[in-house]
Amino acid sequence: MKELVSVLMSTYKEPVxxxxKAVNSILNQTYKNIEFVVIIDDPTNYEVIAFIESVCQKDNRVKLIKNEKNIGLVASLNKGLKFCDGxxxxxxxxxxISMLDRIEKQIIAIQRYCADVVGANTQTFTEQSVCKEKIIYSSSWACKQVLYWCNCxxxxxxxxxxxxxIKxxxxxxxxxxxDYDFLIRASLAGAKIINCPEVLLLYRDNASSISHVNNYHQQVIAEYIAEGYRNGRxxxxxxxxxxxxxxxYQKxxxxxxxxxQKHKTAVRIKLSLMLRNKYIAFVKYCDYGVRKLRKK
Structure with missing residues (x-):
């Protein structure tokens, strides 16, 4: 029998x-042996609560956890982990939105390459358009090198x-x-991290998301904890x-x-310039890793 996979999702103020779309993309996966743990972190989002409750009545694979008050993403995820049996x-x-074969392909990858963490390529989209896919690195070696500077x-x-x-x-x-902190800790604990090169998730470009709202803070903290990782701690x-x-921090x-203020994309440009020299040195190795991964 196929191993049970627990899918963990927290909702806040997303429109129903x-x-x-997110829920349907999980429940319609080609990999069927799943449970879906959904945490409601906004008890006033009645439309979403009603929708999830209706889904629970139709599909016993869904577990609904409602927070009495907003406790934030990290606390919600840690709470949800306790309900995951997979x-x-x-x-x-x-x-x-997950591609319908996402979990199936990731299960194959995590077992074939004896990995501990498997990510995947994404394609950004808005309500108006679909953007180019994000370039990520597949092999464990490449992921580790990228992790020295940013999330892989x-x-x-x-x-x-x-x-x-659990560990x-x-x-x-x-x-x-x-998430970046988790991967750093996982890597230093000996975990093998890889990515599936295929696009397995459509990533919504949401202006109200945590990564958008806390863009400056996120980059400053990421740079700081990356310094620790580069020193092996x-x-x-x-x-x-x-x-x-x-x-x-203020500086x-x-x-x-x-x-x-000088340029709308200056923050990303600054990050790109900082990483450029490091990336150039191993891009050819990353490409080799992807080709090797696809051939196996």
Missing amino acids: VWVE KYIARMDADD CPHPTWLVKKEIY LCGYRDIKACE VMALAEINAFLHSEQ RMLKLKACS
Whole structure:
């Protein structure tokens, strides 16, 4: 019998039409042995609650957890992990859409390559258009190199062995960077991280998402915890909290904001320039890794 996969999704203020598409994309997966753990983190989002409750009545694979009050993404995910019974845990965001063969392909990859975490390529979309797919790196070697500088696996594409979540005690409360921090801790604990090169998720470009709203903060914190990873260690929460209240943090934030005022994409340009030299050195190896992965 196929292994049980728990799909973990938290909802906040997403409109019900978005949530419907996300939910349907999971329940209609070609890989059928799943359970769907849905956490409602906005108890006043009555339309979404009513929709999920109606789905629960039709499909017993869905587990609904309603928070009495908003507790945030990290706390909601950690709460949801306690309800996950599968050997593997897949992440999903309430405003995205999974390809119908996503889980099936990721299960094949995680077993074939003896991996602990499997992400996938994504394609960004809005209500008006579909953008180009994001370029990601497939091999474990390439993912590790990218991780020294930034996130190597889009969070809503993850398929993770449950034992990794247990070993790391879930997510740490690092606003807008809980996923990057998790991957760093997983890597330092010896986890093998890879990506499926195929597009397995449509990623909604949502202006109200956490990554958009906390763009500056996210990049400054990511750079800070990456420094720890490059030195072979996990930044302690006390260190991160001290940094958040430091003059150094304020200076980095002001620098990023100054750049963005000059050009709308200056923040991303700055990040790209910082990573460019590192990327160039191993891009050819990444391409080789992808080709090798596809041939096996």
